[in-house]
Amino acid sequence: MQAWLDPFCAWLESTPLSHTLQSIEWIVPAVQTLHILAIGLLLSAVLMLNLRLLELACQDQPVMRIAARFLPVVWWTLPVLLVTGLLMISAEPARSLQNSAFQLKMIMLLSIVALTFAVQRRIDTNRWASSARLWRTGFALLSLLLWVGIVFAGRWIAYVRVA
Amino acid sequence: MIFDPQLEWLQATALAVTLRENETLFPFVEGVHVLAITLVFGSISIMDMRLIGLAWRERSVDQVARSVLPVTWVAFAAAVVSGALLFASNAPKYAHNDFFFRKMVLIAMAGINMAIFHLLLNPNTNRDSSGRAVPVSDRVVGVVSLLLWIGVIACGRWIGFTMIGG
Numbered sequence: 001m002q003a004w005l006d007p008f009c010a011w012l013e014s015t016p017l018s019h020t021l022q023s024i025e026w027i028v029p030a031v032q033t034l035h036i037l038a039i040g041l042l043l044s045a046v047l048m049l050n051l052r053l054l055e056l057a058c059q060d061q062p063v064m065r066i067a068a069r070f071l072p073v074v075w076w077t078l079p080v081l082l083v084t085g086l087l088m089i090s091a092e093p094a095r096s097l098q099n100s101a102f103q104l105k106m107i108m109l110l111s112i113v114a115l116t117f118a119v120q121r122r123i124d125t126n127r128w129a130s131s132a133r134l135w136r137t138g139f140a141l142l143s144l145l146l147w148v149g150i151v152f153a154g155r156w157i158a159y160v161r162v163a
Numbered sequence: 164m165i166f167d168p169q170l171e172w173l174q175a176t177a178l179a180v181t182l183r184e185n186e187t188l189f190p191f192v193e194g195v196h197v198l199a200i201t202l203v204f205g206s207i208s209i210m211d212m213r214l215i216g217l218a219w220r221e222r223s224v225d226q227v228a229r230s231v232l233p234v235t236w237v238a239f240a241a242a243v244v245s246g247a248l249l250f251a252s253n254a255p256k257y258a259h260n261d262f263f264f265r266k267m268v269l270i271a272m273a274g275i276n277m278a279i280f281h282l283l284l285n286p287n288t289n290r291d292s293s294g295r296a297v298p299v300s301d302r303v304v305g306v307v308s309l310l311l312w313i314g315v316i317a318c319g320r321w322i323g324f325t326m327i328g329g
Contacts (some may be wrong), residue, residue: 028324029317029320029321029323029324030317032320033313033316033317033320034195036200036201036204036316036320037204037313037316038206039201039205040200040201040202040203040204040208041204041205041208042201042205042314043201043205044201044202044204044205044206044208044209044234045199045205047202047205047206047234048206048230048231048234050207051234051289057230057233057234058230060226061222069218069219113252151194151197151198151201152194153196153200155190155193155194155197156194156306157188158190159186159190
């Protein structure tokens with residue numbers, strides 16, 4: 001992977017976009033602020049759904065109602081996270097792309113997005129309502145675990161030294 | 164600053180030294196703080212969107228509050244504890260940081276905004292019925308709350324950029 005990643009990082013760092021992001025002082029913290037705000041919206045939506053699946057909140061509402069309320073939030077905050085994330089990568093490509101905490105974060109992110117998409121598909125095709133309680137509980141716990149892991153891995157990017 | 168001796172003392176405590184020098188503990192506490200503050204913002208935003216009338220209109224304000232505010236309070240407690248630990252680790256620097264000061268002022272303003280809603284506005288109107296017209300006062304409280312919390316997050320992020328070497 002390193003064989004193509006090194007030149008790619010060097011190229012990305014030499015682009016005008018990267019130079020602009022590095023030279024205007026307020027852009028990176030502003031982009032990071034947007035990124036954190038979007039994480040807040042996504043995480044809270046995910047938490048509400050998972051608390052409902054674990055039967056810890058919103059018990060007066062059917063699971064399908066709660067899913068319809070909160071799952072769309074995941075789908076419209078992810079593009080915001082993607083764009084702000086790509087901007088942060090463009091500002092400092094090697095710091096993120098070659099960082100093991102970042103790579104772990106992406107693996108966890110792709111896993112939970114795929115899993116959540118599968119749940120969304122089951123809901124759209126009316127198969128989620130009949131799924132066993134064990135599956136719902138398992139999904140909720142795995143989802144919480146992965147999202148918390150993603151947040152921590154994100155914070156760790158700043159601390160892992162890139163060789 | 165008049166509290167400088169106390170801040171220096173705080174920074175020299177065993178707990179603060181451990182936090183500052185342990186390479187795993189500090190980012191871990193930061194991780195807890197990020198997780199907590201994102202959940203504070205996210206859960207309050209659900210409440211605010213309902214107050215503004217943009218989301219979850221089929222449930223009453225009280226119902227939404229009962230579902231969401233326990234998450235907010237648990238997350239806020241975690242944010243205060245983790246934030247206090249981070250502050251202790253570098254007390255004088257944080258205390259002299261403009262963005263730290265602004266962040267504290269914005270949190271206090273968010274608290275006042277919430278108190279106004281709970282003490283002055285909420286008991287006077289019947290919020291148990293869902294789907295009814297949203298009062299202007301609710302919309303104002305919701306918008307003000309959203310703006311203040313966005314400001315809190317922004318100031319928090321800016322602290323990280325103004326502490327380096329300073």
